[in-house]
Amino acid sequence: xxxxxxxxxxxxxxxxxxxxxxxxxxxxxxxxxxxxxxxxxxxxxxxxxxxxxxxxxxxxxxxxxxxxxxxxxxxxxxxxxxxxxxxxxxxxxxxxxxxxxxxxxxxxxxxxxxxxxxxxxxxxxxxxxxxxxxxxxxxxxxxxxxxxxxxxxxxxxxxxxxxxxxxxxxxxxxxxxxxxxxxxxxxxxxxxxxxxxxxxxxxxxxxxxxxxxxxxxxxxxxxxxxxxxxxxxxxxxxxxxxxxxxxxxxxxxxxxxxxxxxxxxxxxxxxxxxxxxxxxxxxxxxxxxxxxxxxxxxxxxxxxxxxxxxxxxxxxxxxxxxxxxxxxxxxxxxxxxxxxxxxxxxxxxxxxxxxxxxxxxxxxxxxxxxxxxxxxxxxxxxxxxxxxxxxxxxxxxxxxxxxxxxxxxxxxxxxxxxxxxxxxxxxxxxxxxxxxxxxxxxxxxxxxxxxxxxxxxxxxxxxxxxxxxxxxxxxxxxxxxxxxxxxxxxxxxxxxxxxxxxxxxxxxxxxxxxxxxxxxxxxxxxxxxxxxxxxxxxxxxxxxxxxxxxxxxxxxxxxxxxxxxxxxxxxxxxxxxxxxxxxxxxxxxxxxxxxxxxxxxxxxxxxxxxxxxxxxxxxxxxxxxxxxxxxxxxxxxxxxxxxxxxxxxxxxxxxxxxxxxxxxxxxxxxxxxxxxxxxxxxxxxxxxxxxxxxxxxxx
Numbered sequence: 255x256x257x258x259x260x261x262x263x264x265x266x267x268x269x270x271x272x273x274x275x276x277x278x279x280x281x282x283x284x285x286x287x288x289x290x291x292x293x294x295x296x297x298x299x300x301x302x303x304x305x306x307x308x309x310x311x312x313x314x315x316x317x318x319x320x321x322x323x324x325x326x327x328x329x330x331x332x333x334x335x336x337x338x339x340x341x342x343x344x345x346x347x348x349x350x351x352x353x354x355x356x357x358x359x360x361x362x363x364x365x366x367x368x369x370x371x372x373x374x375x376x377x378x379x380x381x382x383x384x385x386x387x388x389x390x391x392x393x394x395x396x397x398x399x400x401x402x403x404x405x406x407x408x409x410x411x412x413x414x415x416x417x418x419x420x421x422x423x424x425x426x427x428x429x430x431x432x433x434x435x436x437x438x439x440x441x442x443x444x445x446x447x448x449x450x451x452x453x454x455x456x457x458x459x460x461x462x463x464x465x466x467x468x469x470x471x472x473x474x475x476x477x478x479x480x481x482x483x484x485x486x487x488x489x490x491x492x493x494x495x496x497x498x499x500x501x502x503x504x505x506x507x508x509x510x511x512x513x514x515x516x517x518x519x520x521x522x523x524x525x526x527x528x529x530x531x532x533x534x535x536x537x538x539x540x541x542x543x544x545x546x547x548x549x550x551x552x553x554x555x556x557x558x559x560x561x562x563x564x565x566x567x568x569x570x571x572x573x574x575x576x577x578x579x580x581x582x583x584x585x586x587x588x589x590x591x592x593x594x595x596x597x598x599x600x601x602x603x604x605x606x607x608x609x610x611x612x613x614x615x616x617x618x619x620x621x622x623x624x625x626x627x628x629x630x631x632x633x634x635x636x637x638x639x640x641x642x643x644x645x646x647x648x649x650x651x652x653x654x655x656x657x658x659x660x661x662x663x664x665x666x667x668x669x670x671x672x673x674x675x676x677x678x679x680x681x682x683x684x685x686x687x688x689x690x691x692x693x694x695x696x697x698x699x700x701x702x703x704x705x706x707x708x709x710x711x712x713x714x715x716x717x718x719x720x721x722x723x724x725x726x727x728x729x730x731x732x733x734x735x736x737x738x739x740x741x742x743x744x745x746x747x748x749x750x751x752x753x754x755x756x757x758x759x760x761x762x763x764x765x766x767x768x769x770x771x772x773x774x775x776x777x778x779x780x781x782x783x784x785x786x787x788x789x790x791x792x793x794x795x796x797x798x799x800x801x802x803x804x805x806x807x808x809x810x811x812x813x814x815x816x817x818x819x820x821x822x823x824x825x826x827x828x829x830x831x832x833x834x835x836x837x838x839x840x841x842x843x844x845x846x847x848x849x850x851x852x853x854x855x856x857x858x859x860x861x862x863x864x865x866x867x868x869x870x871x872x873x874x875x876x877x878x879x880x881x882x883x884x885x886x887x888x889x890x891x892x893x894x895x896x897x898x899x900x901x902x903x904x905x906x907x908x909x910x911x912x913x914x915x916x917x918x919x920x921x922x923x924x925x926x927x928x929x930x931x932x933x934x935x936x937x938x939x940x941x942x943x944x945x946x947x948x949x950x951x952x953x
Contacts, residue, residue, distance in 0.1 A: 263321050265915070266314040268903035277838065278859040282872070284835060285907075286900040294894065295462070298419045301888040301921055312888075312899060312919045319883075319916040326943040329952050333741055333939035338932060339679035340737035348647070348659050348672045351375050352639035355407055366390065366930030370401055370410070383410050383429060390929070394922040395889070397929040399444035403429070405502065406452040409474065413444035418889035418924030420444070421464070424457055426474060439478045447496040447505050449525035456484060456496040456505055456525060464843035464891045466494040469507050471525050482526045485518060491846035498522065499544045500594045501641050506543065512727055513850045515540045532567075533574045544594040545569060546616065551599065552577060553592050559583035560762045564592060564601065581614070588761045590730075593635050596642045598664050602635050604730060607690070607702040607759040609633050611648055613664050624662060624669070628652060628688070632734035651675070651735035653706035653749070654686035677737055685709055686743070688733065693752075693779070693786035699767075701779045702759060703786065704733040705750035707743055715794030718822075718949045719748040721784055725756030725776040726805035727851060728765035738938050745951055748792050754779035754809075770853045771864050777812045784820055796822055799945055803827030804893055804925070807884075811870025811901065814879055823881040823913075823948045825941050828890055828925055831870040832897040834862075843891050871901050874908045881913040883944045885937070889924035916944070 270285040289308055291297050297304040304312075323330070346360035356375050359368040367386025373379065383403075390396035399413030399422050410429055413422035422444035426435045443458035443466040453474040461467045469485040472478060485507050487494050492514075497506045507518040507529055514537055518529035532543055532550060540562075541554035552565040556574055564581035581589070586605055593600040599614040611624045611633055626633060631652040636659070638647055644665045651657040656675035662668070688706040695701055707713060720742060724731050731751050739749050753759040756768025756776040768776040784798050798821050802810045807829020814824055830836070837855050840846055853861030866872055882905070886898040902917040918940065920927060927937050946952050 263318065265318050265906060266311060267906075268311060268899075270907070275835075275838075277855065278862050280862075280866075282866075284900075286896075286903050287835075289896040289899050289903070290894070291896075294896075295464075298464075298889050298891055298894075298924075299417050299421060301417070304888060304921075309921075312886075312895070312917075312921070315899070315902070315917040316919060316921075319918045322914055322916055323940070323943060323947065326947050326952055329946060330936075330939045330943040333942050334935050336679070336741055337738055337935045337938055340677045340681070340740065341931070342676045342678055345676070349373070350638045350647070352403075353407065357403065357639070361931070362387065364932075366932055367396065367398060372403075381429070384412060384427065389414065395924075395929050397926070400446045402446045402448060402455075404448050404452040404455075405450055408452055409435075411446045411448070411455055413442060413446065415444070415929075418887060418920075418922065418926070418929070419464075419891050420924060421460060421891075424472075435474060437472070437474070437476070437478055439472060439481075443495070445496050447498045448522075449505065450502065450522045451525070454525045456507070456520075458494050458496055463490070463841060465490060465847070469494060469496055484520070484526070485529050489846075490840070491849060492516075493847060500637070501545055501596075504545055508542065509535070510540070511847050511850050513538050513540065515542065517541065517543050519543070530570075531572055533572065533577075536574075539574075544592070546594050546599070551580065551592065551594055553589060553601075555762065557583075560766075561585055561587055562589040562762070564589065564599070586761050588758055590758075591635060593637055593646070594641075595644075595646075595664075597644070598646070600635060600646055600664075602633070604732075604759065605761070607704065607730070607732065607753045609732060611635065611646075613646070615664075622667065624648070626650065628655075631655060632732040647672075652683075653688045653704070653733045653735065653739075654683040656681065656683075656735050656737070675735065675737075681737070681740070691786060691790060693782040695775070695779050695782045697775070697778075699755070699775075699779070701755075701783055701786075702753040703750055703783050704753065705748055705787070705792065706733070707748040707792075708746070711746055711748075713748055713792040715788075715791070716797060717748055717793045718742075718746060718797060718799065718945075718951070719750060719787060719793035720799045720801060720945070721750045721752055721780075721787065722801045722806075723752040723754055723776075723780045723783075723809050724802060724806035725752075725754040725768055725780070725809055727756075728758040728762070730757045730759045732759070738935075738942075741938075741942050742945065745946065748787075750783070750787060750792075752780050752783035754783070756805075769851050771860070773852065773864065774868060776809060777816060777868065780809060780813050781817050781820065784817075795820060799823040799825070799948070801825040801827075801941075803829070805830050807831060807893070807898075808833060808870060812868045812873075814882070815868075815870060815873045815875070815877075818877050818879050821880045823883075823945060825883045825944070826898070827885045827927075827941075828887060828893045829870070829884060829898055829901070830893045831901040833869040834865045834872050836894075836897065837865060842894070871897070871904060874901075874904050876908065876910050878912045879905060879909045879915070881944075881948045882911070882915045883941060884915075884917045885927075886917065886919040887924045887927065888919060888921050892925040895919060913948070914944075 272283045273287040343363040349356035349358040370384040401412035410427045422442045424439035447456045470481040505520045516535035517532040563583040565577040567576040636647040659673040691703040693701040807826035810826040811831040855862035
């Protein structure tokens with residue numbers, strides 16, 4: 255770590271041009287506000303429009319990062335090869351049957367993007383519907399969004415993003431001729447719901463602030479300009495989406511923020527009709543619906559069902575007073591989702607960071623759980639196309655267990671494994687140990703930790719450990735399989751996930767306890783997990799690396815402000831670190847929808863004070879920060895590129911870094927990084943080479 259070359263390199267210095275800001279009687283300075291391009295909307299869609307001075311600075315940061323990691327360039331290339339060796343290059347999904355056809359996706363060897371295919375249900379020649387590699391030719395960035403075939407199997411409507419800004423173009427392909435129709439729909443969110451006539455579909459359009467605001471109905475053969483407006487969302491804090499129920503009888507328009515939802519519906523036979531409301535929105539009441547017979551089945555937290563219940567109500571009624579419990583609420587058992595079949599209701603539950611699938615026979619009400627061999631696994635429902643079936647498809651994986659796909663006969667209670675993730679370079683699950691620990695937070699809450707390491711590693715105070723965290727939006731981080739992590743674990747790392755408040759691993763209260771005024775619990779939980787891992791002997795103080803992205807990157811920024819000496823290194827991917835400035839700017843794409851998560855500091859002085867107390871950018875001080883690798887994307891509409899750029903500039907100027915602070919901005923991609931599967935491996939290799947350099951494990 256102390257080579258002469260490293261000391262000779264000088265990081266870029268961003269000019270300080272302080273801007274004074276005042277809210278609720280308090281003033282503060284933002285020295286790097288100039289890094290936000292005045293024409294950021296144009297630059298997000300077309301990165302070549304980025305202000306030349308800002309581009310020059312970001313490119314200088316990229317050059318500096320590459321120079322600082324130049325000594326591990328051979329390691330990065332070796333890691334890419336190693337990571338690629340764990341991917342079956344000609345992988346394919348398990349076919350999903352629909353009528354006379356079975357649909358699936360596959361990759362060709364060396365291909366970056368999926369190829370969408372189908373074949374006759376009972377076997378026969380493959381038909382390529384869409385070749386992602388062909389569609390991506392000549393593009394700096396390419397990502398395929400939704401791709402949905404029409405009910406009569408004649409057409410494929412699909413969405414493509416060519417900038418990383420998540421603004422999709424919708425196209426329609428005639429599957430008989432293999433040619434695209436002339437019509438193009440721009441500025442779409444990327445979701446598609448076909449009507450039963452096979453020539454009409456609903457889609458969502460974003461506004462100038464990148465918020466999905468309108469639902470339109472398009473009819474094949476007609477220009478997009480003539481499309482029928484079906485629904486308009488007037489609240490800038492709500493997102494719109496469209497879907498089709500499992501039975502195919504109804505089209506759903508879902509409008510929601512992070513804590514409140516409202517559903518409208520249309521008959522799939524009348525896609526240009528007037529949408530009807532299931533129940534008007536009420537603050538902090540969430541619900542989603544599907545149909546069964548003459549009833550809505552409603553997954554909701556209404557009626558004090560904090561961890562959700564399933565209700566039923568006659569189709570055609572409006573309002574919650576018609577809802578009756580079908581699966582009652584049980585505190586601590588979170589119902590995460592449901593699938594509806596002609597004879598079955600399937601739900602996914604989560605309790606104490608353990609997931610399970612419960613099957614209910616609708617005719618009798620009898621229920622059973624699909625038994626799993628290990629509580630430290632992640633199971634997930636996989637929706638299909640068929641409604642009148644006894645077969646449920648689900649996935650399962652664990653820290654050391656590659657992903658598996660099962661078809662489960664709900665009547666016979668028998669499972670058939672249809673696929674197991676193949677690791678071409680070899681993998682022995684028995685070579686690893688998975689465990690669950692509990693950390694005690696400062697208020698006495700027990701915070702779960704999932705971890706794994708090689709069986710032949712005996713952890714001690716010098717063992718390198720990577721601790722991952724997220725803790726926001728009620729998203730639960732469960733111990734599923736990632737072949738990438740093996741590149742660290744096989745080099746002696748312990749890998750751990752901190753199931754901190756802000757997620758829903760321990761029910762909805764776990765989420766509620768880590769948002770708005772209680773957000774500080776997320777950071778305290780994470781620090782408690784790090785201390786518990788040290789106390790349990792899995793590592794030592796100063797030997798922990800931490801990792802998080804987006805809202806998890808904000809977690810990283812907050813904890814290195816609070817306890818920098820506890821950590822050796824940190825990786826923050828597209829981190830949401832300029833929280834206060836962003837939440838004070840209602841013109842940014844996600845600000846109004848985010849207020850229920852963080853609080854509205856424009857209207858509330860207490861929310862302003864809460865956010866100001868932890869916002870990573872606003873709490874930098876002269877303290878010995880750990881080694882830090884930060885990533886960003888110019889086309890990112892979720893965490894705009896200037897947040898990580900400003901943070902890094904201020905850390906260098908006002909902190910006391912103990913080592914490397916590196917910023918790497920993807921100049922042609924957005925929040926999710928590069929669009930190709932092998933391009934993404936370059937990003938993973940960068941992170942891992944950085945960590946291995948920090949720990950002196952480069953040979």
